Amino acid sequence: MNSSLGRPNFLNRQSFIELNARERANVLMDVGSAREFLGPFDRIESPWLAAQGITPQADDGCVVIKGRIAGQAAVAVALEGAFQGGSIGEVSGAKMTAALEFAAEDNARGIPTSAVILLETGGVRLQEANLGLAATAEVMNAVLMLRRHAPVICLTAGTVGCFGGMGLVAGLASYVVMTREGRLGMNGAEVIQEENGIEEFDPSDRALIWAIHGGEQRQALGLVDALVEDDVNAIASAVQALIRKGVPATHRSSEIDLYRRRIQSLDPSHQWEPREFRNWWSNRLAEDRL
Amino acid sequence: METIELTYPAKRRISKHAHVGVVGSGDLEVLLEPAAEMTTQIRICTSVDGFSTTWRAVLDRFAAGYDGAARIEINDAGATPGVVSLRLAQAVEASEK
Numbered sequence: 001m002n003s004s005l006g007r008p009n010f011l012n013r014q015s016f017i018e019l020n021a022r023e024r025a026n027v028l029m030d031v032g033s034a035r036e037f038l039g040p041f042d043r044i045e046s047p048w049l050a051a052q053g054i055t056p057q058a059d060d061g062c063v064v065i066k067g068r069i070a071g072q073a074a075v076a077v078a079l080e081g082a083f084q085g086g087s088i089g090e091v092s093g094a095k096m097t098a099a100l101e102f103a104a105e106d107n108a109r110g111i112p113t114s115a116v117i118l119l120e121t122g123g124v125r126l127q128e129a130n131l132g133l134a135a136t137a138e139v140m141n142a143v144l145m146l147r148r149h150a151p152v153i154c155l156t157a158g159t160v161g162c163f164g165g166m167g168l169v170a171g172l173a174s175y176v177v178m179t180r181e182g183r184l185g186m187n188g189a190e191v192i193q194e195e196n197g198i199e200e201f202d203p204s205d206r207a208l209i210w211a212i213h214g215g216e217q218r219q220a221l222g223l224v225d226a227l228v229e230d231d232v233n234a235i236a237s238a239v240q241a242l243i244r245k246g247v248p249a250t251h252r253s254s255e256i257d258l259y260r261r262r263i264q265s266l267d268p269s270h271q272w273e274p275r276e277f278r279n280w281w282s283n284r285l286a287e288d289r290l
Numbered sequence: 291m292e293t294i295e296l297t298y299p300a301k302r303r304i305s306k307h308a309h310v311g312v313v314g315s316g317d318l319e320v321l322l323e324p325a326a327e328m329t330t331q332i333r334i335c336t337s338v339d340g341f342s343t344t345w346r347a348v349l350d351r352f353a354a355g356y357d358g359a360a361r362i363e364i365n366d367a368g369a370t371p372g373v374v375s376l377r378l379a380q381a382v383e384a385s386e387k
Contacts, residue, residue, distance in 0.1 A: 021312075040321055041307055041321060041323060055313055055365050055366060057312070057319060058309070058321055058365065080312055080314075082315070082317065083312055083313045083314055
């Protein structure tokens with residue numbers, strides 16, 4: 001209990017996770033600066049879903065908002081996790097790629113423009129197969145292009161999480177912001193079970209899933225730059241702070257030798273528990289820095 | 291997937307667009323925009339087949355209380371009639387704000 005009304009703190013915060021993709025992208029922008037590109041009334045939707053008997057969404061589950069964050073030009077691209085699991089199809093992928101490429105062009109023309117990608121996605125949309133895979137490669141290319149000029153911030157608040165090819169995109173981001181509710185990885189629990197059996201990964205064990213893919217573990221492994229509460233203000237300030245920080249001296253994905261050495265010294269014959277692994281990894285992290 | 295089209299008479303022009311909802315399980319998105327003709331045209335695209343009678347009943351009731359000349363597009367992912375009515379009310383409210 002903290003406020004004069006005697007309400008516990010969690011009642012005073014505004015949940016970010018409960019917002020849809022459009023609302024999420026909008027609340028990150030400085031007040032009055034947001035402008036949407038290719039919104040639902042432009043009807044740039046997937047031409048493939050209806051042919052397969054699936055209801056499309058007018059914006060293909062990808063929201064592009066241009067505006068200012070912390071006074072600086074920025075573009076936010078949000079995937080709608082509730083629509084087809086936030087999956088990347090031909091259209092949603094092209095929207096994300098184009099937004100990042102335009103931001104890179106703006107930087108080249110002397111207008112510093114950073115990007116926030118809000119990833120709630122299982123990765124490639126299976127119904128659009130190869131087009132989704134190609135889109136993922138294009139998004140990765142665009143992130144690499146943009147991050148030389150300005151920070152690309154990946155925000156995975158939850159609860160869908162960020163997996164598959166988009167998990168790799170997150171790996172390329174300049175900074176990663178997560179909540180404890182968010183999840184980040186490449187193969188999700190269900191995929192691992194399907195491939196290697198329930199002994200390998202039990203997707204009904206939610207505590208296990210979050211112990212491995214959850215924001216807290218990811219931060220402890222040094223893969224997350226800001227672990228924040230599910231609160232609009234907390235998340236917006238974390239994003240603003242990272243934009244002010246600018247391009248990092250070294251991107252995490254460039255530290256190939258460091259990660260290769262660390263993985264080589266890992267004993268895969270041992271059954272690692274998430275917490276044990278976290279301790280081992282962070283001790284290694286301390287040694288690497290010596 | 292099934293597509294249903296319904297048209298109702300309208301009495302007044304509207305000037306604003308409104309978009310609400312998400313095509314997520316048990317939910318729907320509504321796109322409401324001004325129409326050139328003096329009618330309310332509704333096009334429903336639903337993931338669940340065989341409920342056209344229910345859709346007609348829900349939309350008849352909506353049209354009884356709405357007289358704007360609008361083109362309304364609904365993309366539905368299995369919303370219940372209650373959710374459909376609430377989303378429509380929300381779209382109308384947003385377009386008349």
